[in-house]
Amino acid sequence: MTIANSSRSRKAKAQLFILRVLAYLFIGILVAMCLFFFVMLLLMSSKSNSQLQGAFSLKWGGHFLENLHNAWNDASTNIPRGMVNSFIVAMSSALITTYFSALTAYGIHVYEFRFKRAIFTFIMAIMMIPAQVSAVGFIQLAYKFGLTNKLWLLILPGMAAPVVFFYMKQYLESVLPLEMVEAARIDGSSEFRIFNEVVLPIMKPAVAVQMIFSFVSSWNNYFMPSLLLTKPEKRTVPIMIAMLRSADYSKFDMGKVFMFILLAILPVMLVYAVLSKSIIKGVTSGSVKG
Amino acid sequence: MSEVKLVNIKKVYPVIERNKNKKNVNGHRTGNLQITDEGVVAVQEFSLDIADKEFIVLVGPSGCGKSTTLRMVAGLEEITSGELYIDGEYMNDVAPKDRDIAMVFQNYALYPHMTVYQNMAYSLKIQKASREEIDRKVREAAEILDITDYLDRKPKELSGGQRQRVAIGRAIVRHPKALLMDEPLSNLDAKLRNQMRAEIIKLRERINTTFIYVTHDQTEAMTLGDRIVVMKDGYIQQIATPQEVFDHPSNLFVAGFIGTPQMNFFDAELKLRDGDYWVDVEGASVRLADEKQERLKANHVEEQAVTLGVRPEHLLLADKGIAGKVTVSELMGSSRHLHLTVHGKDVIIIVPSTGGSGNYIGSEVALSFDGSNAHVFSKATEKNLEY
Amino acid sequence: MAESRRIKHRKTVSYAKWAYIFIIPFFVSYILFTLVPQLLTIYNSFFENYMNGLQQIGPNFVGLGNYKALLSPGQSGTIDILKYFGNTMALWILGAVPQFLIALMLAVIFTSARLNIKGQGLAKAIIYMPNLIMASAFSMLIFALFSKVGPINKYLVASGIIEQSFDFLTVKVSVRSLIALLNFLMWFGNTTIVLMAGIMGIDQSLFESAEIDGSNSIQVFFDITLPLLMPILSYALITSLIGGIQMFDVPQVLTNGRGTPNLTSTTVIMMLNNFLSGSKNYGRAGAVSVLLFIITGILSTIVYRMLAKQYKD
Structure with missing residues (x-):
């Protein structure tokens, strides 16, 4: 009895060990795949154009700072200008999107009013309509009223962000008891002040997560900006990167190209390095609950 | 420090969704x-004069309308009809922040x-009180409630009892005309609840204001209220x-x-014998008893079947009387609760615990x-016939 | 009475007007920047309206002309929009199949108490990272690495795997594979995290009781995990499909907007982009958008139903 048991348990142990090894191997391969492109990018951005034209090598090129200098000072691409433009658009839309989504969610969550249900249903319904569907009319209007190359035209539409609204609404439901609002009313606070001084601080975690997500999606956005921003000094980073693609590669400094790419993704990667935990948490809490 | 007067107050929650109304309206059970036709009537025919500095307790089972009434006094719910006065001032349409209540x-x-x-x-800050005044009043209230040591902590670092004190502190800090309390002790465990109840009695002696207190707990109602509703x-x-x-329940x-x-x-049967x-x-x-005789006579109560x-x-x-088993x-310690069956009905009596083993079970008593301790209620209206 | 003047009397203590004040910015913005453009898009789809060189043609009402033109065969004998829709779907499926299979496996591995995987936090952080990378930059990187004179080709030639440089961007299979690879890399981490949350939302005691009933891990997966995960899995699938239909950045940048080879990697949105950026063909672009709207509308309704159902619970 005991002997049989111990041999069985040894077998089970060995089985589990093999399963574990396989699992780690599986995860390892996928992690390596994700890191591969990033590592390659870093490596390639350290090489001079001649090194890149020459034989393949995994050695550090040693021209990282030189490439950085060249890329940063490249007048035809003007990446610093692009990063400033991108930052203005991304930061402003992140602020506007989160603030107004939270405000809308609060308005619908806290108050009883006639069209409450209808309005909520409506916002849920428009949530999935792709942005491209309004693009034609949007572009046409922008050209008609001479609003191309206006960065604010990329920022203000962020006031109506159904997906962020939905996230905020769910968050409010889990953290804000109505008594808190009533307590503030009795304390003498005005409705607007209650939102700014009581509700918004309570929503800080949700606001932070959504600010990051809206910043990233705005920073990475290519479709609309590429159609609206035609002047070189108004271009955002994704447009500049996409334009590299049509350059003539026989004459182009490839080291610089890799450096441009690195610069384009670096800000988001730095934010991610610091806040990855809360970002990953935010991926699920908004979209689907268990 | 003021009188609160409610005249024929009524609250109707409009039924918003026809198919859902059976279960839930604004979280209140119906x-x-x-x-x-207008909706669910949560409160009606509510009239009450609350004297200055009186402690009024609204008590009843959940869904009886006591919280709704309190919230109408606070201004958190609209009053459907009727009038609310605080210190003689018509208050129906005044925002909570202008009612000077906490x-x-x-x-x-x-x-x-x-x-x-x-x-x-916070409330003082909104009133734009000076920093010195805020500090003085907060510390004064903290002193009364013995929470001075926690002033720099966040609520989540406090125990339930401490949070309760802070909640009361926040309410008394600005010396409101009336202090409204909505089941303030029901989130505490039994021991803390008893302790806080005593604290509230002491608090009342220190801050002279009108209290309106809502609870479902009759012990709180009996011990705290000057009058209970x-x-x-x-x-x-x-x-x-x-x-x-307690002595003359109305129904x-x-x-x-x-x-x-x-x-x-x-x-039971109510009988008249020789005018008694x-x-x-x-x-x-x-x-x-004589006192009851008079009250019944005054109402010209006739012989009838009663509860x-x-x-x-x-x-x-006793030696003889109602037979039970x-x-x-x-x-229970100082006393003993005996459950009896009388004619198939359950009856409870309290007898002194005599110390003996007291093996009562199965005995016929x-x-x-x-x-003077008998209450007679009409079978038809369930009203106390004394009234 | 002097007292009474201080107290502000209002019509009611109802707060409904604040709800409207708070939601107005959302709706003003929505109407101005989304609804009006959307209606204009639909309106446009019934008009001939484009630039021929520097000459403006239209707008002239053509009824369903734009739709007819879109849905009838071009010079090459194929219906372009159907071809592009087919491309889009092919590209989505190529990426989504491995994306969901691997995410499902990873989610099960990560949540398995028996395997008790260490270092999950770091692994999750790394596999999610590509989701945040700028799609156009990522595509540009892939292009630079895989181009005819890029490092990958250099390595393959140097190590003798192939004899001479292979132009990945001229062969249908390799272009589509690269796009699928990119989409896979960008999204499998996200899906893993969503599915993990789903699995962790399942009552743990169900797994335990199944094990006591004698199920092995594979049976537990198919009998307990998968059925209970179905709502979230299908939600994730449909949202992925809606995202897939809007595929643009990756093929656009990777093929420089040309959909090489032979327009086999041109997506519907790339077609829309071509109408908009070149000839400002608002009519044709409007018609493409309306068709797109109808397709995603159907899919969205399904998602909405699922969300609404979940929301009620």
Whole structure:
């Protein structure tokens, strides 16, 4: 009895060990795949154009700072200008999107009013309509009223962000008891002040997560900006990167190209390095609950 | 520090969704509430004069409309009809912040991102009080509630009892005209609840203001209130001092709701013999006390079948009387609760615990009661015939 | 009475007007920047309106002309929009199949108490990272690495795997594979995290009781995990499909907008982009958008139903 048991348990142990090894191997391969492109990018951005034209090598090129200098000072691409433009658009839309989504969610969550249900249903319904569907009319209007190359035209539409609204609404439901609002009313606070001084601080975690997500999606956005921003000094980073693609590669400094790419993704990667935990948490809490 | 007057107050929750109304309206259970064309009537015919510095307790089972009434006084709910006056001022349409009232919520509703000090200072800050005044008032209130040591902590670092104190502190810090409390102790465990109840009695001596207190707990109602308002299904059942409610409950519901264990009820006959009222119950016959005789006579009550109510502590073991059989015996310490079966009905009596083993179970006993402790209720209206 | 003047009397203590004040900015913005453009898009789809060189043609009402033109065969004998829709779907499926299979496996591995995987936090952080990378930059990187003179080709030639440089961007299979690879890399981490949350939302005691009933891990997966995960899995699939239909950045940048080879990697949105950026063909672009709207509308309704159902619970 005991002997049989111990041999069985040894077998089970060995089985589990093999399963574990396989699992780690599986995860390892996928992690390596994700890191591969990033590592390659870093490596390639350290090489001079001649090194890149020459034989393949995994050695550090040693021209990282030189490439950085060249890329940063490249007048035809003007990446610093692009990063400033991108930052203005991304930061402003992140602020506007989160603030107004939270405000809308609060308005619908806290108050009883006639069209409450209808309005909520409506916002849920428009949530999935792709942005491209309004693009034609949007572009046409922008050209008609001479609003191309206006960065604010990329920022203000962020006031109506159904997906962020939905996230905020769910968050409010889990953290804000109505008594808190009533307590503030009795304390003498005005409705607007209650939102700014009581509700918004309570929503800080949700606001932070959504600010990051809206910043990233705005920073990475290519479709609309590429159609609206035609002047070189108004271009955002994704447009500049996409334009590299049509350059003539026989004459182009490839080291610089890799450096441009690195610069384009670096800000988001730095934010991610610091806040990855809360970002990953935010991926699920908004979209689907268990 | 003011009078609060409610005149024929009514609250109707419009039924928003036709198919869902049965279950839930704004989180209130609709139970036996009246549903009219306008919606669910949560409170009606509510009239009450609250004197300056009076401690009024609204008590009743959940869904009776007591919280709704309090919230209408606070201005958190619209008053459907009727009038509300504070210090003679018509208040129906005044925003809560302009009513100069304070409120303590069941779940405390402390602002989680502010320290205890900031929580208490918030209302003063909004009133644009000077920093010195805020500091003085917050510290004064903190002193009264013994929370000075926690002023720099956030609510989540506090225990339930401490949060409760902060919630009260936030309410008293600005010396409101009336202090409204909505089930303030029901989130605490039994021991803390007893302690805080005593604290509230002490608090009342220190801050002189009008209290309106909502609870479902009759012990809190009896111990705290100058007068208590018993409510059921949106209607007031009785407004009286705790003693009066206990001694002369206005109807069957109040009689059963106030007092533990619950009052025992028997089917009985009210008889007139030689101009005196007697109750005949289960073979026993008891003459009502003189005080009750007068009240019944004043109402010209006729002979009739009644529901007789006698509190467990007023039913005595006797040689003869109502016959019953003991089924359960619970030792409560200084007393003993005996559960009896009388004619197939459950009856509870309280007897002194004599120290002996007291093996009562299975024994046949007889019960009697004094005519001053008998309550007679009309079978038809369930009203106390004394009224 | 002097007292009474200080107190502000209002019509009611109802707060409904604040709800409207708070939601107005959302709706003003929505109407101005989304609804009006959307209606204009639909309106446009019934008009001939484009630039021929520097000459403006239209707008002239053509009824369903734009739709007819879109849905009838071009010079090459194929219906372009159907071809592009087919491309889009092919590209989505190529990426989504491995994305969901691997995410499902990873989610099960990560949540398995028996395997008790260490270092999950770091692994999750790394596999989610590509989701945040700028799609156009990522595509540009892939292009630079895989181009005819890029490092990958250099390595393959140097190590003797192939004899001479292979132009990945001229062969249908390799272009589509690269796009699928990119989409896979960008999204499998996200899906893993969503599915993990789903699995962790399942009552743990169900797994335990199944094990006590004698199920092995594979049976537990198919009998317990998968059925209970179905709502979230299908939600994730449909949202992925809606995202897939809007595929643009990756093929656009990787093929420089040309959909090489032979327009086999041109997506519907790339077609829309071509109408908009070149000839400002608002009519044709409007018609493409309306068709797109109808397709995603159907899919969205399904998602909405699922969300609404979940929301009620």
